[in-house]
Amino acid sequence: MALLPKVIINKDKKGEFAANGAPASAGESSHDPNHEGHEDHAAEAAAPAAAHVEATPAQLKEIAELRTKFSRESNSQAKGKLADELAQKYAAIAKHDSAGFYYEQVAQVRPGEKSFQKAADQYFEAFTFAATQERSQELGGKAQGLYEQVLKNNPSNLDAKNNLAMTYISSSTPMRGITLLREVIAADPKNEKALFNLGVLSIQSNQYEKAVDRFNELLAVNPNHVEGTFYMGVALAETGKKADAQKAFLKVKQISKDPEVQASVDSYLQRLNGAQ
Incomplete structure (x- = not known):
């Protein structure tokens, strides 16, 4: 159903899942930038929220070339710039986990509220459409760790707090999510x-x-x-x-x-x- 929420408590429809697992630190990643899965992601059908997004041959070629440059680049600043380009390319074809990984690389080079949130938001999008509980645990943990970094930089970032809350709602500590949502309402009743x-x-x-x-x-x-x-x-x-x-x-x-x-x-x- 088009209007079903992305994040719910019980996993019984596509797009609904439970996310468990401890937050991952912003500097850690289980995502290998040279894993062929990134290329697979570019060719797969897009997630439900962007069902009509398909990667063109030109987009696939551009991503492959950028990944080659990224893997060969040794300068951290130049590598960060390439990671930013790759993240944008993957986000454009709704491959949010790969976009999250590359935005995370940018955040490692240029840490800060905005860079952490870009990575967190992409992992959150991937988390909301995770096909398995194992995958949702992994992606939810990545989003949690990065949103925690956002809030360390800016505790009043209510958008980050909202999304962080929803990663906890379906976890083994749902009341932590409810508490965060109530904090948002207390700060902004509307x-x-x-x-x-x-x-x-x-x-x-x-x-x-x-x-x-x-x-x-x-x-x-x-x-x-x-x-x-x-x-x-x-x-x-x-x-x-x-x-x-x-x-x-x-x-x-x-x-x-x-x-x-x-x-x-x-x-x-x-x-x-x-x-x-």
Whole structure:
């Protein structure tokens, strides 16, 4: 379903997973820059969030040439520049784990909040689409370690704290993630990402009334938040407020013309109409 959250507690649909494992340090990497997997990544179909992204022969050639230069370069500054180029190329074809690896190399040369976050964000994207629990553990750990570095540089970086929280939500220490989300809300009561995440987590724990409250807060900040409106409909339907749920779903159809979103909404509307 197009509107399913990327990070949830139980692994039972593509894009949903549990992430465990201790944070990796920003200076460590289990990713070999010369491993042929990087070339494989460039040729594979893109992750669900970028299903229509395909690497062209020209892109594959450019990546291969850059990787050769990277492996041969001995100057750290020049190597960092090549790593930055490679990261951008991999991100463009939705190969986020490889992009994360190369941005991590940049951060080792030029450490700082922004460089750590670039690497962390790419690992986080890869983490959200991990196909196996083992892979999600590895990628979640990489993202955690790098986000911790971001927050050491800037404790008030709420975007990093939001994403870090979601890596912990599905781990063996989910309350650490909940605590981080609450810290974000305390610092910024109108933070859309935190409100949305807390709303979805309430749905996942069958606390539908609490979910409605969270999505009401979110939609007061952004009335046209597509995912928030969709999940408001889900929460309302679960509390038996079918008429209000239908209104929410119909609003989603108005504010998003994405075919997959439309199909998801139609499916819910059919279920609601069938239940009447």
